[in-house]
Amino acid sequence: xxxxxxxxxxxxxxxxxxxxxxxxxxxxxxxxxxxxxxxxxxxxxxxxxxxxxxxxxxxxxxxxxxxxxxxxxxxxxxxxxxxxxxxxxxxxxxxxxxxxxxxxxxxxxxxxxxxxxxxxxxxxxxxxxxxxxxxxxxxxxxxxxxxxxxxxxxxxxxxxxxxxxxxxxxxxxxxxxxxxxxxxxxxxxxxxxxxxxxxxxxxxxxxxxxxxxxxxxxxxxxxxxxxxxxxxxxxxxxxxxxxxxxxxxxxxxxxxxxxxxxxxxxxxxxxxx
Amino acid sequence: xxxxxxxxxxxxxxxxxxxxxxxxxxxxxxxxxxxxxxxxxxxxxxxxxxxxxxxxxxxxxxxxxxxxxxxxxxxxxxxxxxxxxxxxxxxxxxxxxxxxxxxxxxxxxxxxxxxxxxxxxxxxxxxxxxxxx
Ligand SMILES: Nc1ncnc2c1ncn2[C@@H]1O[C@H](COP(=O)(O)OP(=O)(O)OP(=O)(O)O)[C@@H](O)[C@H]1O
Ligand SMILES: [Mg+2]
Numbered sequence: 457x458x459x460x461x462x463x464x465x466x467x468x469x470x471x472x473x474x475x476x477x478x479x480x481x482x483x484x485x486x487x488x489x490x491x492x493x494x495x496x497x498x499x500x501x502x503x504x505x506x507x508x509x510x511x512x513x514x515x516x517x518x519x520x521x522x523x524x525x526x527x528x529x530x531x532x533x534x535x536x537x538x539x540x541x542x543x544x545x546x547x548x549x550x551x552x553x554x555x556x557x558x559x560x561x562x563x564x565x566x567x568x569x570x571x572x573x574x575x576x577x578x579x580x581x582x583x584x585x586x587x588x589x590x591x592x593x594x595x596x597x598x599x600x601x602x603x604x605x606x607x608x609x610x611x612x613x614x615x616x617x618x619x620x621x622x623x624x625x626x627x628x629x630x631x632x633x634x635x636x637x638x639x640x641x642x643x644x645x646x647x648x649x650x651x652x653x654x655x656x657x658x659x660x661x662x663x664x665x666x667x668x669x670x671x672x673x674x675x676x677x678x679x680x681x682x683x684x685x686x687x688x689x690x691x692x693x694x695x696x697x698x699x700x701x702x703x704x705x706x707x708x709x710x711x712x713x714x715x716x717x718x719x720x721x722x723x724x725x726x727x728x729x
Numbered sequence: 730x731x732x733x734x735x736x737x738x739x740x741x742x743x744x745x746x747x748x749x750x751x752x753x754x755x756x757x758x759x760x761x762x763x764x765x766x767x768x769x770x771x772x773x774x775x776x777x778x779x780x781x782x783x784x785x786x787x788x789x790x791x792x793x794x795x796x797x798x799x800x801x802x803x804x805x806x807x808x809x810x811x812x813x814x815x816x817x818x819x820x821x822x823x824x825x826x827x828x829x830x831x832x833x834x835x836x837x838x839x840x841x842x843x844x845x846x847x848x849x850x851x852x853x854x855x856x857x858x859x860x861x862x
Pocket of ligand 2: 832
Protein backbone atom coordinates (compact mmCIF):
# COMPACT_ATOMS: atom_id res chain seq x y z
CA UNK A 457 0.00 0.00 0.00
CA UNK A 458 1.34 3.41 -0.83
CA UNK A 459 2.61 5.31 2.23
CA UNK A 460 0.22 8.19 1.83
CA UNK A 461 -2.84 6.00 2.17
CA UNK A 462 -1.38 4.07 5.05
CA UNK A 463 -0.58 7.23 6.91
CA UNK A 464 -4.05 8.58 6.41
CA UNK A 465 -5.73 5.44 7.55
CA UNK A 466 -3.51 4.93 10.56
CA UNK A 467 -3.75 8.53 11.59
CA UNK A 468 -7.52 8.37 11.64
CA UNK A 469 -7.77 4.89 13.12
CA UNK A 470 -10.08 5.92 15.92
CA UNK A 471 -12.46 7.62 13.55
CA UNK A 472 -12.48 4.61 11.28
CA UNK A 473 -13.13 2.24 14.16
CA UNK A 474 -16.03 4.26 15.53
CA UNK A 475 -17.59 4.84 12.16
CA UNK A 476 -17.17 1.18 11.23
CA UNK A 477 -18.65 -0.03 14.52
CA UNK A 478 -21.71 2.11 13.86
CA UNK A 479 -22.20 0.72 10.38
CA UNK A 480 -21.69 -2.86 11.44
CA UNK A 481 -24.23 -2.46 14.24
CA UNK A 482 -26.88 -2.11 11.53
CA UNK A 483 -26.49 -5.74 10.40
CA UNK A 484 -27.06 -7.05 13.87
CA UNK A 485 -30.74 -7.58 13.17
CA UNK A 486 -29.90 -9.89 10.24
CA UNK A 487 -31.47 -13.26 10.65
CA UNK A 488 -28.19 -15.12 10.51
CA UNK A 489 -26.68 -12.98 13.27
CA UNK A 490 -29.57 -12.77 15.68
CA UNK A 491 -28.44 -15.65 17.83
CA UNK A 492 -25.28 -13.78 18.77
CA UNK A 493 -25.45 -11.76 21.97
CA UNK A 494 -24.95 -8.01 21.82
CA UNK A 495 -21.74 -8.05 23.83
CA UNK A 496 -20.15 -10.85 21.80
CA UNK A 497 -21.15 -9.07 18.62
CA UNK A 498 -19.62 -5.84 19.81
CA UNK A 499 -16.34 -7.35 21.00
CA UNK A 500 -15.97 -9.58 17.96
CA UNK A 501 -16.59 -6.66 15.62
CA UNK A 502 -14.07 -4.51 17.46
CA UNK A 503 -11.59 -7.34 17.18
CA UNK A 504 -12.31 -7.63 13.47
CA UNK A 505 -11.70 -3.97 12.66
CA UNK A 506 -8.49 -3.98 14.69
CA UNK A 507 -7.27 -6.97 12.73
CA UNK A 508 -8.09 -5.17 9.49
CA UNK A 509 -6.16 -2.11 10.60
CA UNK A 510 -3.31 -4.38 11.56
CA UNK A 511 -2.96 -5.51 7.96
CA UNK A 512 -2.57 -1.86 7.01
CA UNK A 513 -0.10 -1.24 9.77
CA UNK A 514 2.02 -4.24 8.85
CA UNK A 515 1.48 -3.52 5.19
CA UNK A 516 0.67 -7.16 4.51
CA UNK A 517 -2.67 -8.38 3.19
CA UNK A 518 -2.35 -11.93 4.37
CA UNK A 519 -1.93 -11.48 8.06
CA UNK A 520 -1.66 -14.49 10.34
CA UNK A 521 -3.72 -12.86 13.10
CA UNK A 522 -6.52 -11.99 10.69
CA UNK A 523 -6.50 -15.57 9.42
CA UNK A 524 -6.77 -16.92 12.92
CA UNK A 525 -9.56 -14.52 13.70
CA UNK A 526 -11.51 -15.66 10.65
CA UNK A 527 -10.84 -19.30 11.43
CA UNK A 528 -12.46 -18.68 14.82
CA UNK A 529 -15.50 -17.09 13.20
CA UNK A 530 -15.82 -20.12 10.95
CA UNK A 531 -15.62 -22.48 13.91
CA UNK A 532 -18.31 -20.55 15.74
CA UNK A 533 -20.52 -20.58 12.68
CA UNK A 534 -20.62 -16.87 11.85
CA UNK A 535 -21.92 -16.31 8.34
CA UNK A 536 -19.56 -15.39 5.53
CA UNK A 537 -21.90 -12.52 4.87
CA UNK A 538 -20.71 -10.80 8.03
CA UNK A 539 -17.12 -10.82 6.78
CA UNK A 540 -17.89 -9.52 3.31
CA UNK A 541 -20.19 -6.79 4.56
CA UNK A 542 -17.68 -5.87 7.21
CA UNK A 543 -15.04 -5.42 4.53
CA UNK A 544 -17.37 -3.39 2.35
CA UNK A 545 -17.98 -1.05 5.25
CA UNK A 546 -14.29 -0.91 5.97
CA UNK A 547 -13.72 0.26 2.43
CA UNK A 548 -16.42 2.90 2.70
CA UNK A 549 -15.19 4.40 5.94
CA UNK A 550 -11.57 4.40 4.74
CA UNK A 551 -12.56 6.14 1.53
CA UNK A 552 -14.42 8.72 3.58
CA UNK A 553 -11.25 9.51 5.50
CA UNK A 554 -9.31 9.98 2.28
CA UNK A 555 -11.94 12.40 0.98
CA UNK A 556 -11.64 14.46 4.12
CA UNK A 557 -7.88 14.58 3.91
CA UNK A 558 -7.24 15.43 0.28
CA UNK A 559 -8.83 17.87 -2.12
CA UNK A 560 -6.78 17.03 -5.14
CA UNK A 561 -8.95 14.89 -7.40
CA UNK A 562 -6.16 12.93 -8.90
CA UNK A 563 -4.68 12.05 -5.54
CA UNK A 564 -8.08 11.04 -4.27
CA UNK A 565 -8.63 8.77 -7.21
CA UNK A 566 -5.30 7.04 -6.85
CA UNK A 567 -5.70 6.55 -3.15
CA UNK A 568 -9.20 5.21 -3.43
CA UNK A 569 -8.06 2.77 -6.06
CA UNK A 570 -5.37 1.65 -3.67
CA UNK A 571 -7.91 1.02 -0.93
CA UNK A 572 -10.21 -0.89 -3.25
CA UNK A 573 -7.41 -3.19 -4.30
CA UNK A 574 -6.36 -3.74 -0.74
CA UNK A 575 -9.83 -4.63 0.44
CA UNK A 576 -10.57 -6.79 -2.61
CA UNK A 577 -7.49 -8.84 -1.93
CA UNK A 578 -8.51 -9.39 1.66
CA UNK A 579 -12.03 -10.35 0.53
CA UNK A 580 -10.59 -12.93 -1.85
CA UNK A 581 -8.37 -14.42 0.79
CA UNK A 582 -11.07 -14.65 3.41
CA UNK A 583 -13.75 -15.96 1.06
CA UNK A 584 -11.32 -18.67 -0.01
CA UNK A 585 -10.60 -19.52 3.57
CA UNK A 586 -14.31 -19.69 4.29
CA UNK A 587 -15.29 -21.81 1.34
CA UNK A 588 -12.35 -24.13 1.81
CA UNK A 589 -13.44 -24.80 5.34
CA UNK A 590 -17.08 -25.13 4.29
CA UNK A 591 -16.27 -27.63 1.56
CA UNK A 592 -14.26 -29.53 4.06
CA UNK A 593 -17.19 -29.67 6.46
CA UNK A 594 -19.58 -30.82 3.75
CA UNK A 595 -17.08 -33.46 2.73
CA UNK A 596 -16.73 -34.74 6.29
CA UNK A 597 -20.48 -34.80 6.80
CA UNK A 598 -20.88 -36.69 3.57
CA UNK A 599 -18.37 -39.25 4.74
CA UNK A 600 -20.09 -39.54 8.10
CA UNK A 601 -23.44 -40.04 6.38
CA UNK A 602 -21.93 -42.56 4.07
CA UNK A 603 -20.73 -44.59 7.01
CA UNK A 604 -24.16 -44.47 8.57
CA UNK A 605 -25.81 -45.21 5.28
CA UNK A 606 -26.16 -48.92 4.86
CA UNK A 607 -24.36 -51.06 7.40
CA UNK A 608 -24.56 -54.81 7.13
CA UNK A 609 -24.54 -56.32 10.61
CA UNK A 610 -23.87 -60.00 11.20
CA UNK A 611 -26.28 -61.08 13.96
CA UNK A 612 -25.95 -64.85 13.93
CA UNK A 613 -23.70 -67.21 12.11
CA UNK A 614 -24.73 -66.87 8.45
CA UNK A 615 -27.43 -64.31 9.18
CA UNK A 616 -26.98 -60.56 8.65
CA UNK A 617 -29.24 -57.55 8.97
CA UNK A 618 -29.18 -54.34 6.98
CA UNK A 619 -31.26 -51.70 8.74
CA UNK A 620 -32.13 -48.83 6.43
CA UNK A 621 -33.01 -45.53 8.03
CA UNK A 622 -33.90 -42.38 6.11
CA UNK A 623 -34.35 -41.38 2.53
CA UNK A 624 -32.84 -43.53 -0.19
CA UNK A 625 -31.39 -41.56 -3.07
CA UNK A 626 -29.39 -42.85 -6.02
CA UNK A 627 -26.08 -42.59 -4.21
CA UNK A 628 -27.35 -44.52 -1.22
CA UNK A 629 -28.98 -47.12 -3.41
CA UNK A 630 -25.56 -47.80 -4.91
CA UNK A 631 -24.02 -48.12 -1.45
CA UNK A 632 -26.72 -50.51 -0.33
CA UNK A 633 -25.93 -52.78 -3.23
CA UNK A 634 -22.16 -52.63 -2.67
CA UNK A 635 -22.34 -53.15 1.08
CA UNK A 636 -24.81 -56.01 0.68
CA UNK A 637 -22.65 -57.91 -1.75
CA UNK A 638 -19.36 -57.23 0.03
CA UNK A 639 -20.89 -58.05 3.40
CA UNK A 640 -22.59 -61.23 2.28
CA UNK A 641 -19.29 -62.54 1.00
CA UNK A 642 -17.26 -61.31 3.95
CA UNK A 643 -19.60 -62.69 6.61
CA UNK A 644 -20.57 -65.74 4.58
CA UNK A 645 -24.20 -64.84 5.07
CA UNK A 646 -26.84 -67.22 3.85
CA UNK A 647 -29.73 -64.98 4.77
CA UNK A 648 -29.83 -61.18 4.76
CA UNK A 649 -32.67 -59.28 6.37
CA UNK A 650 -33.27 -55.86 4.87
CA UNK A 651 -35.17 -53.79 7.40
CA UNK A 652 -37.08 -50.85 5.92
CA UNK A 653 -38.88 -49.75 9.10
CA UNK A 654 -36.98 -46.44 8.96
CA UNK A 655 -37.51 -45.66 5.28
CA UNK A 656 -40.14 -42.91 5.07
CA UNK A 657 -41.24 -43.43 1.46
CA UNK A 658 -41.07 -46.60 -0.61
CA UNK A 659 -41.65 -45.51 -4.17
CA UNK A 660 -40.93 -47.34 -7.40
CA UNK A 661 -37.28 -46.34 -7.35
CA UNK A 662 -36.69 -47.67 -3.85
CA UNK A 663 -38.62 -50.84 -4.63
CA UNK A 664 -36.67 -51.32 -7.83
CA UNK A 665 -33.36 -50.98 -6.03
CA UNK A 666 -34.39 -53.40 -3.33
CA UNK A 667 -35.54 -55.94 -5.92
CA UNK A 668 -32.28 -55.59 -7.83
CA UNK A 669 -30.22 -55.88 -4.67
CA UNK A 670 -31.98 -59.05 -3.62
CA UNK A 671 -31.49 -60.57 -7.04
CA UNK A 672 -27.80 -59.78 -6.86
CA UNK A 673 -27.65 -61.35 -3.41
CA UNK A 674 -29.25 -64.47 -4.81
CA UNK A 675 -26.55 -64.63 -7.46
CA UNK A 676 -23.86 -64.79 -4.79
CA UNK A 677 -25.69 -67.65 -3.15
CA UNK A 678 -27.68 -66.02 -0.34
CA UNK A 679 -31.28 -65.02 0.22
CA UNK A 680 -32.91 -61.71 1.14
CA UNK A 681 -35.90 -61.24 3.38
CA UNK A 682 -37.57 -57.85 3.43
CA UNK A 683 -38.77 -56.90 6.90
CA UNK A 684 -40.32 -53.91 8.62
CA UNK A 685 -42.96 -53.14 6.03
CA UNK A 686 -45.36 -50.81 7.81
CA UNK A 687 -49.07 -51.30 6.98
CA UNK A 688 -49.35 -48.01 5.07
CA UNK A 689 -46.25 -48.87 3.06
CA UNK A 690 -47.69 -52.30 2.24
CA UNK A 691 -50.79 -50.56 0.84
CA UNK A 692 -48.86 -48.09 -1.29
CA UNK A 693 -46.68 -50.88 -2.69
CA UNK A 694 -49.83 -52.74 -3.71
CA UNK A 695 -51.31 -49.54 -5.24
CA UNK A 696 -48.14 -49.00 -7.22
CA UNK A 697 -48.68 -52.45 -8.64
CA UNK A 698 -45.31 -53.69 -7.52
CA UNK A 699 -45.22 -57.44 -7.27
CA UNK A 700 -43.26 -58.59 -4.28
CA UNK A 701 -44.74 -62.05 -4.69
CA UNK A 702 -41.49 -63.88 -5.24
CA UNK A 703 -39.87 -61.85 -2.56
CA UNK A 704 -39.91 -63.26 0.97
CA UNK A 705 -41.28 -60.58 3.31
CA UNK A 706 -41.99 -60.51 7.03
CA UNK A 707 -43.72 -57.78 8.97
CA UNK A 708 -41.14 -57.47 11.73
CA UNK A 709 -37.43 -57.99 12.18
CA UNK A 710 -38.17 -60.50 14.91
CA UNK A 711 -40.25 -62.69 12.62
CA UNK A 712 -37.61 -62.29 9.96
CA UNK A 713 -34.90 -63.55 12.29
CA UNK A 714 -37.03 -66.55 13.24
CA UNK A 715 -37.55 -67.38 9.58
CA UNK A 716 -33.87 -66.92 8.83
CA UNK A 717 -32.94 -69.30 11.66
CA UNK A 718 -35.34 -71.87 10.32
CA UNK A 719 -33.91 -71.47 6.83
CA UNK A 720 -30.48 -72.21 8.23
CA UNK A 721 -31.89 -75.15 10.19
CA UNK A 722 -31.86 -73.58 13.61
CA UNK A 723 -34.46 -72.55 16.12
CA UNK A 724 -34.88 -70.48 19.25
CA UNK A 725 -35.84 -72.64 22.21
CA UNK A 726 -36.82 -71.60 25.67
CA UNK A 727 -34.92 -73.22 28.47
CA UNK A 728 -36.92 -74.80 31.24
CA UNK A 729 -35.92 -73.47 34.58
CA UNK B 730 -57.35 -19.47 3.76
CA UNK B 731 -56.24 -22.24 1.45
CA UNK B 732 -52.67 -23.30 1.52
CA UNK B 733 -50.53 -23.57 -1.55
CA UNK B 734 -46.89 -24.57 -1.80
CA UNK B 735 -44.45 -24.71 -4.68
CA UNK B 736 -41.31 -26.76 -4.70
CA UNK B 737 -38.73 -26.51 -7.45
CA UNK B 738 -37.40 -29.83 -8.61
CA UNK B 739 -33.88 -29.73 -9.97
CA UNK B 740 -32.06 -32.25 -7.82
CA UNK B 741 -32.81 -35.24 -5.65
CA UNK B 742 -33.08 -32.86 -2.71
CA UNK B 743 -36.01 -31.21 -4.43
CA UNK B 744 -37.81 -34.55 -4.49
CA UNK B 745 -37.34 -34.93 -0.75
CA UNK B 746 -38.47 -31.34 -0.12
CA UNK B 747 -41.62 -31.83 -2.20
CA UNK B 748 -42.46 -35.02 -0.35
CA UNK B 749 -42.02 -33.37 3.01
CA UNK B 750 -44.17 -30.41 2.04
CA UNK B 751 -46.80 -32.85 0.74
CA UNK B 752 -46.85 -34.95 3.87
CA UNK B 753 -47.17 -31.85 6.02
CA UNK B 754 -50.13 -30.48 4.08
CA UNK B 755 -51.81 -33.91 3.93
CA UNK B 756 -51.55 -34.17 7.70
CA UNK B 757 -52.92 -30.66 8.16
CA UNK B 758 -55.88 -31.37 5.91
CA UNK B 759 -56.60 -34.40 8.06
CA UNK B 760 -55.65 -37.39 5.93
CA UNK B 761 -54.98 -40.62 7.77
CA UNK B 762 -51.60 -42.30 7.76
CA UNK B 763 -52.34 -44.58 4.79
CA UNK B 764 -53.53 -41.70 2.61
CA UNK B 765 -50.58 -39.59 3.78
CA UNK B 766 -48.30 -42.35 2.55
CA UNK B 767 -50.22 -42.58 -0.75
CA UNK B 768 -50.00 -38.84 -1.35
CA UNK B 769 -46.33 -38.68 -0.40
CA UNK B 770 -45.51 -41.60 -2.67
CA UNK B 771 -47.43 -40.04 -5.57
CA UNK B 772 -45.47 -36.80 -5.12
CA UNK B 773 -42.26 -38.79 -5.05
CA UNK B 774 -43.11 -40.48 -8.35
CA UNK B 775 -44.08 -37.28 -10.11
CA UNK B 776 -41.10 -35.35 -8.77
CA UNK B 777 -38.69 -38.08 -9.73
CA UNK B 778 -40.11 -38.26 -13.23
CA UNK B 779 -39.55 -34.52 -13.57
CA UNK B 780 -35.97 -34.87 -12.35
CA UNK B 781 -35.25 -37.88 -14.57
CA UNK B 782 -36.96 -36.93 -17.80
CA UNK B 783 -37.22 -33.14 -17.81
CA UNK B 784 -34.25 -32.24 -15.54
CA UNK B 785 -36.28 -29.59 -13.82
CA UNK B 786 -39.78 -28.48 -13.09
CA UNK B 787 -42.13 -27.75 -10.28
CA UNK B 788 -44.47 -29.48 -7.85
CA UNK B 789 -47.38 -27.42 -6.64
CA UNK B 790 -49.54 -28.71 -3.84
CA UNK B 791 -52.72 -27.15 -2.55
CA UNK B 792 -55.84 -27.78 -0.58
CA UNK B 793 -59.02 -27.96 -2.68
CA UNK B 794 -62.70 -27.84 -1.84
CA UNK B 795 -65.42 -28.74 -4.27
CA UNK B 796 -69.13 -29.12 -3.56
CA UNK B 797 -68.52 -29.76 0.10
CA UNK B 798 -65.62 -32.17 -0.46
CA UNK B 799 -62.15 -31.43 0.79
CA UNK B 800 -59.00 -32.73 -0.76
CA UNK B 801 -55.46 -32.17 -1.84
CA UNK B 802 -54.31 -31.38 -5.34
CA UNK B 803 -50.86 -31.99 -6.77
CA UNK B 804 -49.74 -30.33 -9.97
CA UNK B 805 -46.46 -31.50 -11.46
CA UNK B 806 -45.27 -29.37 -14.35
CA UNK B 807 -42.16 -29.22 -16.44
CA UNK B 808 -40.95 -27.86 -19.73
CA UNK B 809 -39.14 -31.01 -20.70
CA UNK B 810 -39.39 -33.23 -23.78
CA UNK B 811 -43.04 -34.07 -23.24
CA UNK B 812 -44.65 -37.48 -23.62
CA UNK B 813 -45.24 -38.85 -27.09
CA UNK B 814 -47.73 -41.60 -26.40
CA UNK B 815 -49.92 -40.79 -23.43
CA UNK B 816 -51.69 -44.15 -23.56
CA UNK B 817 -48.51 -46.18 -23.40
CA UNK B 818 -46.99 -44.41 -20.40
CA UNK B 819 -50.12 -45.34 -18.44
CA UNK B 820 -49.52 -49.04 -19.08
CA UNK B 821 -47.98 -50.95 -16.21
CA UNK B 822 -44.41 -51.78 -17.01
CA UNK B 823 -43.79 -49.20 -19.73
CA UNK B 824 -40.48 -47.47 -19.14
CA UNK B 825 -37.84 -45.77 -21.22
CA UNK B 826 -35.29 -45.67 -18.42
CA UNK B 827 -35.04 -49.28 -17.31
CA UNK B 828 -37.25 -48.59 -14.30
CA UNK B 829 -40.24 -50.61 -13.21
CA UNK B 830 -42.59 -48.51 -15.32
CA UNK B 831 -44.94 -48.44 -12.37
CA UNK B 832 -44.80 -44.74 -11.55
CA UNK B 833 -47.57 -43.11 -13.56
CA UNK B 834 -50.11 -45.96 -13.49
CA UNK B 835 -49.26 -46.25 -9.79
CA UNK B 836 -49.98 -42.57 -9.14
CA UNK B 837 -53.33 -42.96 -10.87
CA UNK B 838 -54.24 -45.79 -8.49
CA UNK B 839 -52.85 -44.05 -5.41
CA UNK B 840 -54.93 -40.93 -6.06
CA UNK B 841 -58.62 -40.33 -6.91
CA UNK B 842 -58.38 -38.09 -9.95
CA UNK B 843 -55.65 -38.00 -12.51
CA UNK B 844 -54.98 -36.10 -15.72
CA UNK B 845 -52.01 -35.60 -18.04
CA UNK B 846 -51.49 -32.88 -20.57
CA UNK B 847 -48.36 -33.09 -22.63
CA UNK B 848 -47.06 -31.62 -25.81
CA UNK B 849 -43.88 -32.89 -27.43
CA UNK B 850 -40.94 -30.57 -26.85
CA UNK B 851 -43.22 -28.31 -24.80
CA UNK B 852 -43.49 -30.12 -21.53
CA UNK B 853 -45.84 -32.04 -19.31
CA UNK B 854 -48.43 -31.08 -16.71
CA UNK B 855 -49.89 -33.76 -14.49
CA UNK B 856 -52.74 -32.89 -12.16
CA UNK B 857 -54.01 -35.27 -9.54
CA UNK B 858 -56.34 -35.06 -6.53
CA UNK B 859 -56.96 -37.11 -3.43
CA UNK B 860 -60.28 -36.53 -1.66
CA UNK B 861 -60.70 -36.68 2.06
CA UNK B 862 -63.17 -39.33 3.05
N1 LIG C 1 -42.35 -35.54 -16.91
C1 LIG C 1 -42.08 -36.38 -17.93
N2 LIG C 1 -41.54 -35.90 -19.08
C2 LIG C 1 -41.25 -36.74 -20.11
N3 LIG C 1 -41.45 -38.07 -20.07
C3 LIG C 1 -41.98 -38.61 -18.96
C4 LIG C 1 -42.31 -37.80 -17.84
N4 LIG C 1 -42.82 -38.62 -16.88
C5 LIG C 1 -42.79 -39.87 -17.39
N5 LIG C 1 -42.29 -39.87 -18.63
C6 LIG C 1 -42.16 -41.05 -19.51
O1 LIG C 1 -43.11 -42.00 -19.11
C7 LIG C 1 -42.48 -43.25 -18.84
C8 LIG C 1 -43.24 -43.97 -17.75
O2 LIG C 1 -43.12 -43.26 -16.52
P1 LIG C 1 -43.32 -44.04 -15.15
O3 LIG C 1 -43.08 -43.09 -14.03
O4 LIG C 1 -44.63 -44.73 -15.20
O5 LIG C 1 -42.19 -45.16 -15.19
P2 LIG C 1 -40.60 -44.98 -15.06
O6 LIG C 1 -40.30 -43.63 -14.53
O7 LIG C 1 -39.98 -45.36 -16.35
O8 LIG C 1 -40.23 -46.08 -13.98
P3 LIG C 1 -40.61 -46.06 -12.42
O9 LIG C 1 -41.41 -44.81 -12.17
O10 LIG C 1 -41.41 -47.29 -12.17
O11 LIG C 1 -39.33 -46.07 -11.67
C9 LIG C 1 -41.07 -42.92 -18.50
O12 LIG C 1 -40.19 -43.99 -18.73
C10 LIG C 1 -40.81 -41.72 -19.41
O13 LIG C 1 -40.44 -42.15 -20.69
MG1 LIG D 1 -41.25 -42.85 -12.81
